[in-house]
Amino acid sequence: MKPMKNKARENNKEVINHMPSENKSPGSKTILSIVYIFLGLFVLMMGYFTFFLLAKSDDVINSTYNLRHDVLAKRVVRGNIMSADGKVLAETVTDDEENEIRSYPYGDMYAHVVGRVMRGRTGIEEVENITLLTSNSNSTEAMYNDLVGVKNPGNNVVSTLNHKLSKVAYDALGDNRGAVVVIEVKTGKILTLVSKPSYDPNNIEKNWDKLSEDMNNESPLLSRASQGLYPPGSTFKVLTALAYMRANPDYIDYHYECVGSTEYEGMTISCSNKRAHGNVDLREAFAKSCNTSFSTIGKSLAIDDFRSLSESFFFNKPLPARISNNPSSFLLKVGESGVKEIMQTAIGQGRTLITPLHNAMIAATVANGGVMMKPYVIDSVESVGGRVLKGYMPEEAATLMTSKEADYLKGLMRSVVTDGTASRLKNLEIKVAGKTGTAEQEGKSPHGWFIGFAPTNDPKIAISVIVENKGSGSEYALPIAEKVFKAYFD
Amino acid sequence: MYIVIELTKYLMLIMIGAYTYHAFRASGKRNKNALEVTFRWMTLFLFLFHFTGYFTMYLQLQSDKLLLLYGGQVLLFVLVIGFYKIIYPGISGLLLRNMLMLLSIGYIILTRLSFDKAVRQFIISGVALGLGLLVPLIIRKLSYIRNYGWIYGIVGLVFLVLVLLIGTENYGATSWLTVFGLFTIQPTEFVKLLFVFCIASLFAEGTDFKRVIAVTVMAGAIVLAVVFQKDLGGALIFFVTYIFMLYGASGKPLYLFTGLAGGSVAAWVAYRLFDHVKVRVMAWRNPFGYIDKEGYQISQSLFAIGTGGWFGMGLYQGLPTTIPVVDSDFVFSAIAEEFGGLFAICLILLYVNCFLVLINVSLKTSDNFYRLLSMGFAVMFGFQVFLSIGGVIKFIPSTGVTLPFISSGGSSIVAMIIMFMIVQGIYNDANVLN
Numbered sequence: 025m026k027p028m029k030n031k032a033r034e035n036n037k038e039v040i041n042h043m044p045s046e047n048k049s050p051g052s053k054t055i056l057s058i059v060y061i062f063l064g065l066f067v068l069m070m071g072y073f074t075f076f077l078l079a080k081s082d083d084v085i086n087s088t089y090n091l092r093h094d095v096l097a098k099r100v101v102r103g104n105i106m107s108a109d110g111k112v113l114a115e116t117v118t119d120d121e122e123n124e125i126r127s128y129p130y131g132d133m134y135a136h137v138v139g140r141v142m143r144g145r146t147g148i149e150e151v152e153n154i155t156l157l158t159s160n161s162n163s164t165e166a167m168y169n170d171l172v173g174v175k176n177p178g179n180n181v182v183s184t185l186n187h188k189l190s191k192v193a194y195d196a197l198g199d200n201r202g203a204v205v206v207i208e209v210k211t212g213k214i215l216t217l218v219s220k221p222s223y224d225p226n227n228i229e230k231n232w233d234k235l236s237e238d239m240n241n242e243s244p245l246l247s248r249a250s251q252g253l254y255p256p257g258s259t260f261k262v263l264t265a266l267a268y269m270r271a272n273p274d275y276i277d278y279h280y281e282c283v284g285s286t287e288y289e290g291m292t293i294s295c296s297n298k299r300a301h302g303n304v305d306l307r308e309a310f311a312k313s314c315n316t317s318f319s320t321i322g323k324s325l326a327i328d329d330f331r332s333l334s335e336s337f338f339f340n341k342p343l344p345a346r347i348s349n350n351p352s353s354f355l356l357k358v359g360e361s362g363v364k365e366i367m368q369t370a371i372g373q374g375r376t377l378i379t380p381l382h383n384a385m386i387a388a389t390v391a392n393g394g395v396m397m398k399p400y401v402i403d404s405v406e407s408v409g410g411r412v413l414k415g416y417m418p419e420e421a422a423t424l425m426t427s428k429e430a431d432y433l434k435g436l437m438r439s440v441v442t443d444g445t446a447s448r449l450k451n452l453e454i455k456v457a458g459k460t461g462t463a464e465q466e467g468k469s470p471h472g473w474f475i476g477f478a479p480t481n482d483p484k485i486a487i488s489v490i491v492e493n494k495g496s497g498s499e500y501a502l503p504i505a506e507k508v509f510k511a512y513f514d
Numbered sequence: 515m516y517i518v519i520e521l522t523k524y525l526m527l528i529m530i531g532a533y534t535y536h537a538f539r540a541s542g543k544r545n546k547n548a549l550e551v552t553f554r555w556m557t558l559f560l561f562l563f564h565f566t567g568y569f570t571m572y573l574q575l576q577s578d579k580l581l582l583l584y585g586g587q588v589l590l591f592v593l594v595i596g597f598y599k600i601i602y603p604g605i606s607g608l609l610l611r612n613m614l615m616l617l618s619i620g621y622i623i624l625t626r627l628s629f630d631k632a633v634r635q636f637i638i639s640g641v642a643l644g645l646g647l648l649v650p651l652i653i654r655k656l657s658y659i660r661n662y663g664w665i666y667g668i669v670g671l672v673f674l675v676l677v678l679l680i681g682t683e684n685y686g687a688t689s690w691l692t693v694f695g696l697f698t699i700q701p702t703e704f705v706k707l708l709f710v711f712c713i714a715s716l717f718a719e720g721t722d723f724k725r726v727i728a729v730t731v732m733a734g735a736i737v738l739a740v741v742f743q744k745d746l747g748g749a750l751i752f753f754v755t756y757i758f759m760l761y762g763a764s765g766k767p768l769y770l771f772t773g774l775a776g777g778s779v780a781a782w783v784a785y786r787l788f789d790h791v792k793v794r795v796m797a798w799r800n801p802f803g804y805i806d807k808e809g810y811q812i813s814q815s816l817f818a819i820g821t822g823g824w825f826g827m828g829l830y831q832g833l834p835t836t837i838p839v840v841d842s843d844f845v846f847s848a849i850a851e852e853f854g855g856l857f858a859i860c861l862i863l864l865y866v867n868c869f870l871v872l873i874n875v876s877l878k879t880s881d882n883f884y885r886l887l888s889m890g891f892a893v894m895f896g897f898q899v900f901l902s903i904g905g906v907i908k909f910i911p912s913t914g915v916t917l918p919f920i921s922s923g924g925s926s927i928v929a930m931i932i933m934f935m936i937v938q939g940i941y942n943d944a945n946v947l948n
Contacts, residue, residue: 049718049882050762050889057767058758058889059873062896066866069900070859072909077855081820089805090817092833099516 086154088145096157102126103156103178105138105148107187108215108403113138114149130187132222133194136247137185137214137347137401140225143232147247151347152181152402155414160407177408184213184403192511194218196504201242201492203249205384206508209483211418212388212397214347216508217381219248251350253377254490257461257497258313259473260372262386265310265436267333268321269429278306280317291364293319293371296462296496310436311444313460315371322370327358330366334376336424337389337396343382344421346400352378372461384488387458387475390433391483394425438480445498446474449506454513455480458487458505460497469493472500478509485512519828522570526563526853527825530860533559533615537867540608541874553607557595560615564588567622570829580625583633587621590640598938602650604945605938609871612864613919613934619861620920623849626829627841631922638924642931649932650939660883663715667732670705670712674739677701681743689743700925702740702748707929707936709736709752710759710890717763718883726760726769744790747901747913751894753777758893763886798911811838815906818851819858826854841922843914847906862903865918869896875937879944888937895933 076084085092101124105114113134117127126141128134139147149156159166159176166176186206193204197220206216221244223235235245246252269275282301285294293315295301301314309317322330331354338344339354355375356366368374381399389396398419405414425433437457440446445460458476465471474497477486487508489501533556540552568584591614598610617639624632653659682690682698690698716729733756740749757773784791793808801809801816814837822832834840834848841848850858872892876885898915905912916926 048880048885049721049765050876050885051765052877054762054765055873055877055885055889058762058893059870062869062893062900063866065900066862066869066896069904069907069909070862073855073859073862073903073907076816076819076907077824081816081823084802084816085820087802087805087813087817089802089813090821091836092817092821092827095821095827095831095833 082154086151088150088153093153093157096154099175100157100159100178101175102141103180103408105152105156106180106182107185107190108183108213109187111187113183113185113187126225128225131224131226133190133218134185135222135225136219136249137217138183138225140228142225142228148181148183148402152405155179155181155405160411160413161409179413180406180408181402182404182406184208184215184401185217186215189508189511190216190218193504193508194220196507197491200494200500201248202490202501203252203380203488204504204508205249205380205488206512207384207388207397207399207486209388209391209477209486210397212399212421213403213418214399214401215485217247217249217347217401219246219252248380248490250345250347250379250381252490253350253352253379254471254473254492255374255463256372256376256378256383257463257471257473258315258318258372259383259386259459259461259475259497260376260378261310261313261318261370262390262433262437262459262475263334263337264318264321264325264370264372265306266425266429266433267325267330268306269432270333271325271329275306278309280304280309280314280320282309282314282316284316286316286320288323288364288367291367293367307436307439310459311439311442313440313445318371319367322367323363325366325370327356327361327366330369331356331358336422337386338382338421339376339378343379343385344396344398345381345385346398346402346416347381349381350379352376352382373464380488380490383473383475383490384486387437387477387488388483388486389424390430390437391457391477391486392430393427394430395423396421434480437476441476446476446502448498448502449509452506452509454478454509456505456509457483460502462496462498465493469495472497472502474498474501474505476505478513485509516828518573519570519831522566523826523828523854526566526570527857527860529559529563529566530615530619530857530864533563534860534863534867537608537612537864541867541870549607553611556608556611556615560611560618561588561591563615564591564618564622567618567829568625571622571625574830579629583621583625583629583636586640587618587636590636590643591618594643597647601647602938602942604942605650606871606875606941609868609934609938609941612868612871613931615864616868616919619849620845620922622829623845623852623920624841624922626852627834627845627848628922631841634924635922635927639927639931642928646931646935649935650942653936653939654943659711660715660718663712663719664732666708666712666715667736670708671732671736671739673701673705674736674743678739678742689745689748697924700923702743702745703925703929705736706748706751706755706894707933709733710755710887710894713756713759714883714886714890717759718886721760721764726764730756730760741784745914746791746794747898747905747915750901750913751898751915754897755890755894759886759890762889794911794913798908801908811844812906812908812912814838815844815847816908818847819855819907822851822854824855826850826852826857828852839914842916843902843912843921844906845917845921846903849920850907862899865896865899865903869899872896872934872937875941875944879940884940884943888940891933891937895930 102116104112107113114128116124119125137147139149141149156178159178161176169176193216203219221242223244281303284298284300285292295315301312334354339352342351343349356369365374369376398421402416404412406412440459441449441456446458449456456478457480461473463471472491474489477483487505489504491500494500536552536556543549572580624635677691684690689700689702692698737749737752761770797809797812801812805813829852832851834851837844876889901913901915902917904910916923918930
């Protein structure tokens with residue numbers, strides 16, 4: 025077919041031929057600038073797409089809302105979860121009828137931290153779900169498996185949990201309700217995170233109705249260690265002391281005459297057993313857990329400063345921990361809180377609530393010279409062949425006090441052991457520092473607390489123990505901590 | 515079985531990679547014989563890719579209907595390459611093959627998502643490609659089509675108002691017209707073409723201030739009509755196309771900056787005023803925070819893309835159908851999930867290549883109307899691709915825009931084929947005249 029030209033086209037062409045080229049519209053330069061603008065847009069978009077796949081997609085696809093997990097499960101046998109000392113905490117086994125079953129060799133001991141896959145995923149099983157369902161085993165073998173229709177083994181997750189320590193802590197809790205958290209001071213590794221009552225994830229299907237109904241109000245499904253909120257009792261005096269130190273640079277000269285109780289507008293705050301501690305300085309007041317002293321200190325503190333100190337320690341917000349947790353709360357507020365509440369709060373009664381994990385982090389921060397490490401429970405991901413695919417590194421969360429402040433607090437906490445409420449540990453070979461707490465409960469026995477670390481000079485581990493509704497911290501929580509320290513330094 | 519799906523997955527990635535590589539080489543080549551060789555490679559990879567896709571699906575479905583569909587598509591591709599080359603020797607073989615490559619990716623992913631929709635898409639695009647043969651001829655013969663700028667604008671506006679009055683609502687936008695109770699069309703897709711004709715015609719005659727004001731008022735009316743349809747993506751496309759055409763015709767960057775600034779203010783006002791705009795922005799900023807409702811679609815899209823990873827899950831191995839409207843606005847996510855991220859990047863590059871060819875035509879021709887027309891189409895095409903893909907990967911808020919030549923949707927595919935054929939006509943003309 026010949027190209028056809030009508031008159032109009034011919035005319036146009038002539039006109040154009042007579043025109044100098046810069047009269048072309050749009051001009052070539054303008055068009056080129058548009059090309060560059062659009063190329064820029066596309067480059068940015070492809071850059072974002074690449075960034076998403078490289079850096080963000082791992083977290084995104086791990087969401088429990090992502091139904092594709094089940095697709096992966098058809099191709100891969102879910103990997104194991106291991107303790108740091110090589111024990112299998114969760115594995116996939118096949119029963120006599122060739123069904124895959126998720127098995128937890130230690131039953132209820134790790135139910136909260138390792139988690140479960142049935143009736144909703146929780147714990148490490150949830151956080152590392154995609155990892156466990158991904159296979160990075162030898163690729164030729166993987167291809168062979170594909171050919172013959174055999175599932176590939178998924179990657180293993182190595183936790184930071186120490187089985188020996190966890191078992192001691194778990195057994196030490198006995199029949200009590202409560203929790204124990206042990207953190208490695210310099211790294212933030214969680215060595216132990218146990219709660220009682222617990223449940224056996226092996227029988228979750230069979231017992232689900234009973235567990236979720238929770239007739240006796242025991243909340244066995246709740247990870248008390250990371251999600252249970254308790255009044256801190258006297259363990260909070262660590263922060264009250266720090267607040268006092270910051271407000272009064274001459275804190276070394278602190279003196280108070282304790283007569284066993286103090287009164288404010290009809291409210292009486294008494295020391296344990298109404299005992300008069302006499303003339304005390306800050307160290308003695310702390311060691312003896314003198315309520316009268318500390319509530320009077322509280323009265324002198326500016327609410328704003330007290331609150332911002334607490335919030336710098338992550339009250340009222342999620343903890344900087346790579347494990348699910350409930351935020352602790354500190355409710356003093358200028359204009360809302362009266363003097364009575366401040367006095368209560370200063371000794372850890374008031375309305376303040378804290379998780380055992382959080383309290384362990386505070387002890388670890390003092391032990392670590394004022395630097396709070398992010399607690400974490402997953403150490404690394406390994407392929408079936410033992411090749412490390414991904415390692416998690418210790419991370420600082422924040423520097424919360426000067427080393428001078430930390431050293432002084434260490435001294436205070438050490439004196440609790442040498443001549444205070446934790447003197448039970450006085451003769452222990454390893455030098456422990458800590459703080460006991462007894463959180464009074466309306467009409468019930470109090471919760472007993474102990475937070476601490478050891479050795480005082482060069483701290484290795486920090487601990488937080490709570491025993492619900494049994495009695496004082498020195499009587500119930502302290503012996504559990506003692507067993508854990510002994511097991512660790514044995 | 516699974517190993518074959520794995521293998522074909524990598525094969526298809528290699529093929530689109532090779533195709534895209536040749537596409538970019540072709541755009542740099544002047545020598546006719548060398549160009550022909552490159553085109554032959556591209557044709558080869560096009561057919562190989564298409565075959566591998568249907569082979570993988572047939573392996574899993576074993577349905578003879580698939581063979582029939584595949585056969586029909588191969589026939590269509592052969593006819594298109596043959597006829598267009600014979601009738602219009604001067605058209606861009608690169609753009610023609612790119613279009614077929616995009617169509618074949620669309621055919622495969624639609625077949626995987628919904629066989630019925632794939633058949634529909636095939637028939638509509640087949641008819642459009644047949645009728646499209648006439649388009650370059652019309653462009654060449656009826657050179658007085660440049661004279662009716664105002665009429666195009668008014669006709670477009672009338673259609674849009676008509677849709678507002680008697681249109682049907684779909685996915686929250688009132689953009690569809692039911693024709694004789696038989697089928698629905700989305701007039702906006704065709705008004706887009708008319709709009710570019712209108713602006714090109716009016717600005718080809720000059721861009722004195724009075725004219726700019728008058729044309730802007732009319733363009734504004736059209737954009738507003740689309741806004742009232744609650745078609746955000748459509749409105750944005752009209753707006754951006756207009757701003758760039760004004761900038762192109764006048765050569766004044768001031769118009770571009772003023773226009774974009776004005777657009778930003780308008781976008782902010784729309785955000786404050788309209789809930790459906792707010793919802794889109796909310797879902798973009800934090801899709802997982804609203805995963806149960808507003809952010810559901812974006813979250814599912816990101817799950818699909820992320821789980822697919824670089825190499826994809828393989829055809830039928832993912833769960834793309836968990837994404838609402840996956841066969842239309844979110845088809846890119848389905849492609850990324852099953853073909854993989856690298857494939858998806860090749861696809862974006864392929865679109866970039868099309869954009870470059872389109873805008874290159876405006877450089878090649880010396881007629882101002884045609885220059886402006888093909889530039890306008892290039893901008894419209896490029897921006898639509900940007901909105902569509904950017905929206906589903908959460909680069910920008912999702913605005914519900916189809917992916918050219920791939921998304922299912924009759925009006926969209928017909929309009930796109932016409933658009934490419936118009937530019938082919940201009941290219942053919944310029945080539946033959948030279």
